[in-house]
Amino acid sequence: MPSAALAHPPRWFTASQxxxxxxxxxxxxxxxNQDSLTQRLTTLSADNFSVTPLSEGWQRMRNDECAALGVADGSQGWVREVYLRGHGEPWVFARSVSARSALEGSGLALAQLGTRSLGELLFSDHAFDRGELHACHYPGACLPKEVRAERLWARRSCFSRGKLAILVAEVFLPAFWAATQIER
Incomplete structure (x- = not known):
């Protein structure tokens, strides 16, 4: 991740803020809509939905992510970045993080998701509770180079099961808005 992304992380707001x-x-x-974004994208794409993993592994989480997960700044976490695609086009960039301290020993094997949607896993396990949705204009510096743009809408929420928390951020890319025919 570019160092500028660490210096200027996203600022998240509730709907009323x-x-x-x-x-x-x-x-x-x-x-x-509190349902799975995976389900909504599958419907929008007429079942032409896929997940393309970009990167995943242990790394330092951003300070805004550490704060949302209630861990110290600079904490290590499992970070997974993927494209959620409709008709082969990247519609959503998703970044999911979970603190190492909570993930290890949880029994959840995020490393084995492959091309399976994390949302599919989280919504199928009724032990997970979803926290409040927050949104922002996502900083372009935090996006992969090939989709980098400014002021793209994003949302995030935290899914928790006991001490395990997974923070899921979803950035809606221009191809998504073109597919929905919604002016952003």
Missing amino acids: LQPSPSDQVHDWLFV
Whole structure:
């Protein structure tokens, strides 16, 4: 991850804190629907949905991620970055993190997901509770080079099961908005 991404992490807001508010259609994708984004993208793509892993492994988490997970700044975590694709196009960049201290010994093998959606796993395990959704304009410096752009809408929430917490951020890429025909 570029060092600029660590210096300027995203600033996340609840729906009531987000100013100016997005359009109703954008708001719906960011906050209204609590169901699995995987399911919504599968429906939108008429079952032409896939996951492309970009990177995963132990690394230092960003300070905003550490704060959301309630661990010390600079903590190690499992970081997984993927594209959620519709019709082969990257529609969403997803970044999921979990603190090493909570993940080790949890029995959850994130390293074995491969091309399976993490959302599919989290929503199929009813022991996970989903926290409040937050949104922001995601910093371009935090995105992969090939999709880097400024002011892309993103949302994130924390899924927890006992002491295990997984923070999932989803950045809606321009091809997604083109597919939905929603002005962002």
